[in-house]
Amino acid sequence: MKPKMADMLMVGDYIRWLKPLGNSVDRGYIYGIITSIVMTDTNEQEPKIKILDTKTQKDMWLPLRLLVELGDLQIASENGWTKVLDRP
Secondary structure, eight states: OOOEEGGGOOTTOEEEEESSTTOSSOOOEEEEEEEEEEOSSTTOSSOEEEEEETTTOOEEEEEHHHHHHTTOOEEEETTEEEEEESOO
8 A cells, every 4th residue: 555645635535434433443544536626725734625424415524634644544545545645
């Protein structure tokens, strides 16, 4: 699994992350499509991403750092799933 940098994420990327974040009992994945990437406040350092959950068809806003650090964020690629890293 080749790592990819978080700043390379784009709208339309198909992603997955562990659910629920921080719970070691149920470590399945949630799958979604990135529909927006924004800085919700001018003082924020990290963006939030809007994701369409492919199972429930509901939109959710999640901090990118939370998904990367705790959710083991991965992006679909030609060769399977690629882990997303916060920084090199």
